[in-house]
Amino acid sequence: MIPTLQTIADRVNVSRSTVSRVLNNKWKMYGISQATADKITSLAKELHYLKNEAARSLREKKTFTIGVIVRDITNPFYSQLVKFVESALYSKGYTIIICNTGYDLDRENGHINVLLSRRVDGIILSPIQKSIENIFKIKDRNVPLALFDCKIDDLEADYILVDNEAGTMEAVSYLIDQGHKKIVYIGGNPYDSNNRLRYAGYRNSLSLASISIPDHYVKHGNYSFKHGYEAATQLLRSNDVPTAFFAANNRIMLGACKGIMDCGLQIPDDISIVGFDDFETATMLPSPLTVIRQPLREMALNAVDLLLSRIEKANNIPYMTSMLKTEFVIRNSTKNLN
C-alpha cells in the first residue's frame, strides 16, 4: 500500500493536518512541537512517503506542470528548445508535458484539450499559422501562453520571436556584397510568418541593391529536407543556374546541400549557400556552412520567464513580445565573386 498522510498520522497518533503541516515545513507557524515534527519527518522518510500530486493539485488548483507543444521534436531546433526549457523549469519545480504535432492542426487541438483538461499552469506553443482557433481555447480559459517561433496575424499574445527580417537581410546582403546577383530563395510554408518575414528580408536586400528577382528564383514549399533537395536540384539542372541559395530553415538547407552534392557540385566553389538556423551538421560538411543562428537558449529562458511571471505574479499584465536578434555565423559556404 502506498502511504498517505493518514498512514503517517495513524502511526504517530496525530491528525492528517499535523502531518501535512510538518511535511510542508509549516509546523513552526502552527506551533507544533519539535518532537512531533521529528517523529513525523523520520517516519515519512522511512515509509518513502511521496505526496500525491493529484490530490495536491486538486486542492490547490495548481499543477506545477507546463505543456510544451512543438511541431517536430526531432528537429534539433525544437529538441534544444525542449532541453533548455526543461532544465529551467525543473529548477523551479515544474514538470513538462511534451506534445508533438507534426504540423497537424487536429493533433494540436487534441493536445491542447488534454493540457487544459490537466489544468496545466501554462503552455509554450510553437503554433502553425492556422492555429488561431486552438489558441483561443487557451486564451478563453485564461491559461498563460507563450507563442514560440511563429507570429499569428492579428493575434495579441505573448510571443518569443527573433528578428527574422533583419537576420535574413544581413545574410542576403552579405551574399550581395560578395558579388552575387542570382540568389534563390528556398522557403517554407508560404503562409508561415517566419517564412514571410524571411522572404521579406530577402526581397528587401535585393531591392536595396536594385537586383530584380525572377519568379522561378522563389521556391516556397515547406520546411522539409525534401523540399530543399528538390528545389536545389531542379534549379541546378535548369538553364538559369543561380550562384547562391538562401534556405529558410535548417531542414531545407540540409536538403539543398545534399542536392548540390548529388549534382556533383561543390560548396562554395560552384555554388554558395546561406540559411537559417545553426545546427551541428552545418559544421561537419567539407565546407562548414554560413548560417543565421537563433539564440535558442535565450529564447527558451525568455519563454520560461514570461510564463512564470504570469503564473506566479499576475496574469493581467500587458502582452509582451520578446524579439531577439539573430547572429550571423560566417563559415565557409559562400564564394566571393568580386
Added chain:
Amino acid sequence: MIPTLQTIADRVNVSRSTVSRVLNNKWKMYGISQATADKITSLAKELHYLKNEAARSLREKKTFTIGVIVRDITNPFYSQLVKFVESALYSKGYTIIICNTGYDLDRENGHINVLLSRRVDGIILSPIQKSIENIFKIKDRNVPLALFDCKIDDLEADYILVDNEAGTMEAVSYLIDQGHKKIVYIGGNPYDSNNRLRYAGYRNSLSLASISIPDHYVKHGNYSFKHGYEAATQLLRSNDVPTAFFAANNRIMLGACKGIMDCGLQIPDDISIVGFDDFETATMLPSPLTVIRQPLREMALNAVDLLLSRIEKANNIPYMTSMLKTEFVIRNSTKNLN
C-alpha cells in the same frame, strides 16, 4: 469560472452523478433518459466543459501519464524515440512527461521522485549504469518500468535492447573482410553496458580473425563528440596510424569524422570508419557513412506495448527482454584494402 460537473448539474437540475454518467457514456446502463442525456451533452459542449484530470486521477488511481526519462533529448537517437513513443501513447490516450538527465544521477533521482509523486502509470527509462538505486525506488512502488538502451547488471526488469555484440561483429567483420587489421575502437563510458557489449563484439571479431589489439587502439571515454574528435586526432597524429575506426555511437562517430577532416584526411580513401547509430548527417557527408542502425521505431513501439500490457492487463507477468536485431547499412565510408 471553470465549469465543473456541479455547474452543469445545477443548470440541468440533475445531480453530479447523472452528469458524470452521461459524459462518460454510461447513461444507458444507468437508465438515464435520452432527453436528459442530450441536455447535458449539449450544455457541456456549450460551456466547453473539460473534465478535471486531477480529480479523476485522484479518484481512479490512474493518471494516463507515462514518464519518459532520457539521457540527452538533443541526441537524435532519443528525440526520435520520444517522437515515436509520444505518438503511440497519444493514440492510446496517454500523455508523456519528459525528463532529461544529461547523464546526471542526481537529476535522474529527482525526476523519478517527481514522477512517482505524480503517480505516473509507467516509466520508460534510459538509465545510466549507476542508476540501480534509483530504479529500485520505482520497483518498490510496483510502477511498470521499461528500461531502454541499457542493461543493468544483475537487475531483473523489462528491457528494450538491441543485439549490440552481434551488430558490432557484423560491422567489424566487414572491415576485416576488406583487409583491415589496424582497427581502433573509440568507445563510450567504460561501465556502460552498450559500450561493453560493443567492445566485446569488436574483440570477438578481431579474435576470430586472429588479429591482436594493441592497448592504444582502444579508447574508452564517453559518448561525446569531443571524445570522438580527440581520440581520432590523437591516433591520426601518432606514429601508429590505424586504417579504420569503429565508433561506439553517433556522437563519437561525428566527432571522429570531424577529427579526420581536420587532419586533412579523406573518408574512405585515407581512413575507414564505421559505427553505431544511423543519423541524418551520416548521409550528408561527402562519403556517406556506413553505420549500424538500431530499429528505433520498433524499439519505441515495443517499449510502449510492454508498458501498456503491464498497466492495462497484469503487472505480475514475468520480466521480458525485447532484443532486436540491428541493421548494417553499407554506404561508403570504408575502403577495400584487398
Added chain:
DNA sequence: AAATTTTACGCAATCGATGGCGGAACTTTA
C-alpha cells in the same frame, strides 16, 4: 385497486492533501 416492474435518477462516501478556526491542556501571573 393493489402489487409488481421499470424508469430515471439522487445520496453520500471516497480518493489524498490543505488550512481556517477552534479548543483542550498546561503554565504563568496576580
Added chain:
DNA sequence: TAAAGTTCCGCCATCGATTGCGTAAAATTT
C-alpha cells in the same frame, strides 16, 4: 485559586469526479 496566556494540535469543509446502493415516480400487470 481564578484568570490569562501559551503550547500544541484536531475538526471539518473543500477541491472535482466516480460509483454502489437505494428509492420515488411512472408504467404495467393481475
